[in-house]
Amino acid sequence: MKKQSFTFSNSSTDLYFSANISHLKEIIDLKNSIFITDENVYNAHSKKFKKNKVIILKPGEAYKNQATVDSIVQQLLEMEADRKTFLVGVGGGVITDITGYVASIYMRGIKFGFVPTTLLALVDASIGGKNGIDVGVYKNIVGITRQPSFILQDLNFLKTLPEAEWKNGFAEIIKHACIKDLAMFKQLQQHSLLFYMSHKKETDLLIQRNARIKIKVVQQDEFEQGERKLLNFGHTLGHALENQYKLMHGQAVALGMTYASQIAAGLTGFRKSADIVQTLELYGLPTCMKFDKEKVFDVLKMDKKRERKDINFILLERIGKGLIISIPLDELQQIINSLL
Numbered sequence: 001m002k003k004q005s006f007t008f009s010n011s012s013t014d015l016y017f018s019a020n021i022s023h024l025k026e027i028i029d030l031k032n033s034i035f036i037t038d039e040n041v042y043n044a045h046s047k048k049f050k051k052n053k054v055i056i057l058k059p060g061e062a063y064k065n066q067a068t069v070d071s072i073v074q075q076l077l078e079m080e081a082d083r084k085t086f087l088v089g090v091g092g093g094v095i096t097d098i099t100g101y102v103a104s105i106y107m108r109g110i111k112f113g114f115v116p117t118t119l120l121a122l123v124d125a126s127i128g129g130k131n132g133i134d135v136g137v138y139k140n141i142v143g144i145t146r147q148p149s150f151i152l153q154d155l156n157f158l159k160t161l162p163e164a165e166w167k168n169g170f171a172e173i174i175k176h177a178c179i180k181d182l183a184m185f186k187q188l189q190q191h192s193l194l195f196y197m198s199h200k201k202e203t204d205l206l207i208q209r210n211a212r213i214k215i216k217v218v219q220q221d222e223f224e225q226g227e228r229k230l231l232n233f234g235h236t237l238g239h240a241l242e243n244q245y246k247l248m249h250g251q252a253v254a255l256g257m258t259y260a261s262q263i264a265a266g267l268t269g270f271r272k273s274a275d276i277v278q279t280l281e282l283y284g285l286p287t288c289m290k291f292d293k294e295k296v297f298d299v300l301k302m303d304k305k306r307e308r309k310d311i312n313f314i315l316l317e318r319i320g321k322g323l324i325i326s327i328p329l330d331e332l333q334q335i336i337n338s339l340l
């Protein structure tokens with residue numbers, strides 16, 4: 001296990017790399033802690049929870065809502081949780097988002113930490129302090145920015161992670177490579193999904209590298225004034241496609257990155273779209289889809305990142321260097337219509 005502390009504007013988070021969930025007893029007082037997880041994680045790893053108090057949620061994005069928050073608060077009251085209680089979210093991004101949110105509002109805020117169990121949560125969702133829930137179709141529309149006290153990475157959980165969830169995680173990893181890390185992009189080009197699924201050491205190093213990329217971006221811009229927007233690469237169009245076509249998040253982001261790199265060709269002279277397509281395919285992600293441009297543009301217009309008549313769009317100058325540009329909506333509409 002390797003511990004490293006990272007400081008943010010008004011707090012710090014301890015990251016435990018290459019760790020095991022059994023190390024938690026050295027980090028928190030387990031008698032005063034309550035775990036939150038979902039049925040899939042609990043059923044596959046019940047032994048890891050030992051005799052600790054656990055709140056088990058139904059799995060999936062559909063439960064990342066206020067009704068679940070209410071039921072968690074009810075259970076916390078029944079368990080006599082107080083200001084000294086520590087909440088530990090053990091699960092994917094749905095669990096880390098909701099645990100961080102409940103911990104931030106229960107008794108006006110108690111401490112919390114995460115044990116991320118999906119690749120996506122390890123490299124992305126558990127990091128950065130954005131905690132929240134969905135309201136109807138509006139994803140993450142209610143929430144708060146507050147950093148966890150710790151994030152403990154235990155890769156043993158990944159043994160039961162379905163392949164489709166690995167792909168989701170790789171979409172974010174490829175995103176990090178595109179906006180920040182050319183050397184990592186080259187490394188990804190030399191391997192594949194199956195390589196990482198079966199090589200624990202290399203996966204551990206890759207996860208650590210990605211966690212550091214996200215942490216650094218968040219440290220520079222915790223409240224998303226600029227730099228942090230880079231993490232939305234592939235997500236603006238991606239979200240619009242995800243909404244319309246019920247895709248998995250990783251698939252939508254992969255398509256979003258492909259289209260964004262094509263758009264970049266016209267606007268920044270970016271020339272490596274083919275490399276991005278090839279790499280996404282190595283990780284089982286889609287790179288082309290017929291879609292209704294008008295409908296997708298309608299969703300895009302409503303994107304919460306829209307600022308008046310312009311939309312912040314993330315493009316690449318080159319692989320490893322993302323940039324934020326503001327595109328007038330009508331211009332973006334023309335660009336989307338001209339996409340293949």
Ligand SMILES: NC(=O)c1ccc[n+]([C@@H]2O[C@H](COP(=O)([O-])OP(=O)(O)OC[C@H]3O[C@@H](n4cnc5c(N)ncnc54)[C@H](O)[C@@H]3O)[C@@H](O)[C@H]2O)c1
Pocket residue numbers: 038039040041044059060061064091092093094095097117118120121124125126127128129130131139140157158159160161162165168
């Ligand atoms: N806060 C942030 O900055 C941030 C960033 C990215 C994504 N997110 C959020 O994260 C969520 C997506 O995260 P996710 O992809 O981890 O989704 P998830 O939590 O729904 O997990 C995906 C599926 O895998 C199952 N699962 C989790 N760990 C497992 C394991 N070890 N073995 C077997 N099954 C396992 C879950 O039960 C679920 O069915 C979204 O709600 C998204 O909004 C938040």
Ligand SMILES: [Zn+2]
Pocket residue numbers: 172235249253
């Ligand atoms: Zn994402």
